[in-house]
Amino acid sequence: MAIQDYKEVSKHKLQANAALIPKEWVLAAEYLKNVNAESDLNVLDVPSKCGILSEKELELTGNYDATALLEKIAGKEVSSYEVVLAFCKRAAIAQQLTNCLTEIMFEEALIRAKQCDEYLAKNGKVMGPLHGLPISLKDSFNVKGYQTTIGFVSFASHPPAVINSVLVEILIKNGMVCYCKSNLPQSMMSADSDNNLFGRTLNPNKLSLTAGGSTGGEGALIKMRGSVLGIGTDIAGSVRIPALCDGIFGFKPTVGRIPFAGKVPPGRLGSPGQIAPVIGPEGHSVRDMELFMRVVIDAEPWELDEGTIAIPWRRLQPITRKLRLGLILEDAKRPLHPPMLRTMKAAAKELEASGHTIVPMDDKIPSIWESSILAWKYFLLDPKKTPLKHIKAAEEPIVKSLHACFYDELKGWEPSLDELWDMNVQRRKTMKVYHDIIVQNQLDGFIMPPYQATAQPHDLYGVPPYTVIPNLLDYPAASIPYLEANKGLDKEFIRDGIAYEPPYHADAVEGAPSGIQVVGKPMKDEELIQIMSIVADVLKAKS
């Protein structure tokens, strides 16, 4: 079989996508003239300026979280059709500005929205708790009738999916309207959502910055309010990194609580590694994170996916006491850039000022850097190097950010069964240290940076040591948006003799959203949502 030139394949796919955006939703040239990966433009205000959305559509997309919209739809205050139409328009705008989408399903979404409205009118009740709500999905989910290329050019020849991923099936049964899938990095293993099929997703806060990865299409789309709730996956930070970079909420549950079956993997199935990918939501409020978790687990997903743990979503009494939270500040190998150092210090200060207890952990834990190298080894266990095969199959080049997302320490490292035993022992020891700190200090969880900095200029993000730790431990973890890079305020957090990696350029990141990571105890996803809510309230966190 002759290999089509990968640029031709990409061009064809992008043209087909562009054709799915109605002419009336195409932005005027003035809004597009500085749209490129080198531009410092903030495009968040384009939807409200461009005239494509009505006042009501701007209100529906701009002012509510998913929980509020669901109430409005269920209460017949607004129709699903109106809501879906508004989000399709705004997603189309986001796409033109940030290149965040992969599969566009607007036409079918509007048909489905009408069906939802008819159902409600006829039956006097909703289809389910997600009735009529548009939810966006990372490209790796299978949606019947649409391709799942996950950014591999070689996958562009794959036929459309004939089944839905188990999660998609559950969301649809509960009333979701599918309307788009979103962009991700080649192989899903970098923090820049860039690939040779769809190109690069830009950060709507500042186009010259990464939107994050691997669920970066969602990050950009949600920040643009082209989506009110999006679903991603996370094995090293892929939900939390875009949440940080774009300035929204992200939640990574414990492994096995959300059904993972029926997705398209970037690598080989059957990994003997001790870190498994998990599905998690990105959105505008903590209660929307809870909404997603509750609805999916209430649906008893273990009946559809043998890999899902059969335990219910627990309804908890609200926490009324003050929290005890550990604080991990930084690892010497990746010192915090001034904006992140200011963010973390401010967060700890605010929490303490609100009466919560902060327990420093930096001197109690093993090297984050070493732990993250251990984690990375688990991602390199395939002797067949399957993702590389997918890349080579189309003779496409490896994207730049993928080269950057690698540990020098692992150059030439080859996995072996014998070492895998030792790695598991090392992981278990690491787990025990964290576990014992939590128990001995009676912690509810801990806070830590999601990264040593804010979003970086494209292809500079590198490895994610701070987000991969909760994956290594299998602790649930969340990203909370908080503050932003501000060179005036950050100045006093510049430390002499520190080698920032990547280099710190105050002007390059000016205005970039910042945020913190909140980490909970394993299987205590319910509690982490509560903690996240308390912390977000204290910090007045806003997406």
Next chain:
Amino acid sequence: MAIQDYKEVSKHKLQANAALIPKEWVLAAEYLKNVNAESDLNVLDVPSKCGILSEKELELTGNYDATALLEKIAGKEVSSYEVVLAFCKRAAIAQQLTNCLTEIMFEEALIRAKQCDEYLAKNGKVMGPLHGLPISLKDSFNVKGYQTTIGFVSFASHPPAVINSVLVEILIKNGMVCYCKSNLPQSMMSADSDNNLFGRTLNPNKLSLTAGGSTGGEGALIKMRGSVLGIGTDIAGSVRIPALCDGIFGFKPTVGRIPFAGKVPPGRLGSPGQIAPVIGPEGHSVRDMELFMRVVIDAEPWELDEGTIAIPWRRLQPITRKLRLGLILEDAKRPLHPPMLRTMKAAAKELEASGHTIVPMDDKIPSIWESSILAWKYFLLDPKKTPLKHIKAAEEPIVKSLHACFYDELKGWEPSLDELWDMNVQRRKTMKVYHDIIVQNQLDGFIMPPYQATAQPHDLYGVPPYTVIPNLLDYPAASIPYLEANKGLDKEFIRDGIAYEPPYHADAVEGAPSGIQVVGKPMKDEELIQIMSIVADVLKAKS
């Protein structure tokens, strides 16, 4: 370091053990004269005949389950001292007849029992829900002050344990009295509890038969009512096989529900295999299985062991409807011997006669034989072959039953990282088949034989394909004692042209206990206990 002759080491250990049995508890020669591994003797009546136990002691050890004894102790109807003394005596008798013990702690147990009694007298309340109850433990648990040799001669030079296993710690906190540890096979990987340090445990129902393994010491001890509740471990059937062989109840929970930390492993830590060992109880009633699970999980063991899943023990409403149970009858590679075929058919018939629905599964599942070979590969993943090193370290021979417990198909098989990926995919496919059968047929669980036969003459048991399946799937599973080998009744279940493996000899197994296996859904341990209870009631199962 010179290696001491292994027989000398063993002799020394056995002499030290014998010295811990008070002279008054030593059986008269008449009871010991036919005690050997070739004898067809049933020794279950020796405790009541030998005159070492008083009438009350016979009643206390012979007539109650753990739940009933706990009520009596808590209600001050009987003291912990009386109960512990009675069980020490009876365990000493069991030891002399079946060689079931490894570490003897009678003296300390009686001191602890007194402390329990004093505590109750002084405080007017119990230490915990296991107040004053003697519980026996498989040798692989660490108990402070006692060796954990797990039958390796080379471990006989190890100092006594300086910490308790996490489970032991929890049980003690809840009031348990530790009084003995019990025998197991060399390397824990055979169904004959035989090793070169302690020798072989015999089956009290018929000394010429295996007591089962690897928790075989418990099996013999409990059947002798030298223990009312014993704790074992199970990675391929090690709790359920002795339960079948000796005729008692055994329960293997889902992985991660009972804390496994702080045990002495027979192999290398850090296995990348997909089958993990679990701790489970053996005893005389279903409610005692629930007692153990409830007390341990109520103690929030995840606070002490980072490997334990942090989910509570759920209190369920009783099941009042009829059950829907799958039925796996046999695999062509290991056809059921007449006693087991009769047992399974009778169980299915009784359950149907009681209104429960039985759904045949034999034509729906992948080959049990092939699945069990896959499971066995997971046990052979250590390139360093650590258990063999432990054996070689003392220049002791490999016991006969260990040679027998091996798949010819795996002769010369060496593990590789690449194949491990494929094994995981194969396991996942197998899991999906079982999962889908259960969902599509709305099954509560399924029943299957625990083995193709009853207990066999020593060293003939071979591989355990029927018990290892729930380990491969990580489904909870239980053994229920039911019927016994009876050549008159079994005759009509002999099938022509069947090659029984091991060979069927009606006289050799005459009188051996039989039983069935009940398998539940993953994480639904609570439900499986209920199902077990319903099934045991229908079958009038008695330990």
